Amino acid sequence: MNVRPDFSRHANKAETAPAFLSVWDMHSYYGESYIVQGVSFNVHEGEILALLGRNGAGKTTTLRSIARLDNPQVLKGEIWLDHQPLHKMRSFEAAQAGLGLVPEDRRIIPGLTVEENLQLAQIQPPIGWSLDRIYELFPRLGERRRQEGVTLSGGEQQMLSIARALARDIKVLLLDEPYEGLAPVIVDEIERTLRHIKEQGMTTIIVEQNAVRALQLADRAIILDTGSVVYDGDAAEVLDNADLRAEYLAI
Numbered sequence: 001m002n003v004r005p006d007f008s009r010h011a012n013k014a015e016t017a018p019a020f021l022s023v024w025d026m027h028s029y030y031g032e033s034y035i036v037q038g039v040s041f042n043v044h045e046g047e048i049l050a051l052l053g054r055n056g057a058g059k060t061t062t063l064r065s066i067a068r069l070d071n072p073q074v075l076k077g078e079i080w081l082d083h084q085p086l087h088k089m090r091s092f093e094a095a096q097a098g099l100g101l102v103p104e105d106r107r108i109i110p111g112l113t114v115e116e117n118l119q120l121a122q123i124q125p126p127i128g129w130s131l132d133r134i135y136e137l138f139p140r141l142g143e144r145r146r147q148e149g150v151t152l153s154g155g156e157q158q159m160l161s162i163a164r165a166l167a168r169d170i171k172v173l174l175l176d177e178p179y180e181g182l183a184p185v186i187v188d189e190i191e192r193t194l195r196h197i198k199e200q201g202m203t204t205i206i207v208e209q210n211a212v213r214a215l216q217l218a219d220r221a222i223i224l225d226t227g228s229v230v231y232d233g234d235a236a237e238v239l240d241n242a243d244l245r246a247e248y249l250a251i
């Protein structure tokens, strides 16, 4: 018999007091496909949460559900951000409520320079970081402000995508695989930036295939397996727990 290690004491450890971002019993579907199957977790203000799990575990679907994109449909559950009911909102309302999603494909707008991509994010209030502050954080973007955004390197496009989220007045930053396809030295640079953003008080959820890097950055971790939370606890504990890593992260 294949005995699976018991990590259930960690599962769904949602607390009763409302957290800064709170996902409660969320169920999400793509059409008939039932993907996120009753996920609950909290994110505290100012912390970095790593959202991990194997390919197809439901990480992107969880982020898209929180951001209130049209697909998937969230048919049950509640999502609260700083006392605001995201589950009752459409994506543009969630964005106004302070949700900043940086999708995996980065979505740099063709035909616009770096600066125009950032200005477009600030076309409507509430406005977040000023362009000066953004260029201080990402000097490479400042140097290339007149260059078309889509001609940047992969790492620079990732920086622009994060910068564009910060250009709005966001309360939480959701990052879907920000390190994907990037050289380790660029990952180092983005990681330093994310630490700096945290020091400024930002709350962040990072989804990463590069679980070790994400766990080194994060305070806490959630592990998903087939649309359910199988671990909710300290990031450092996951790094220390070889069984947990082998079972759910294959690292």
Ligand SMILES: Nc1ncnc2c1ncn2[C@@H]1O[C@H](COP(=O)(O)OP(=O)(O)OP(=O)(O)O)[C@@H](O)[C@H]1O
Residues within 6 Å of the ligand: 030, 033, 035, 053, 054, 055, 056, 057, 058, 059, 060, 061, 062, 071, 209
């Ligand atoms: N648009 C869609 N329509 C139908 N099913 C989808 C859609 N997008 C994803 N799925 C399915 O939902 C499940 C979860 O996918 P999801 O993209 O959330 O996983 P993930 O954890 O982000 O994986 P990865 O590490 O590969 O990015 C998978 O079985 C996937 O095939």
Ligand SMILES: [Mg+2]
Residues within 6 Å of the ligand: 059, 060, 061
């Ligand atoms: Mg994904």
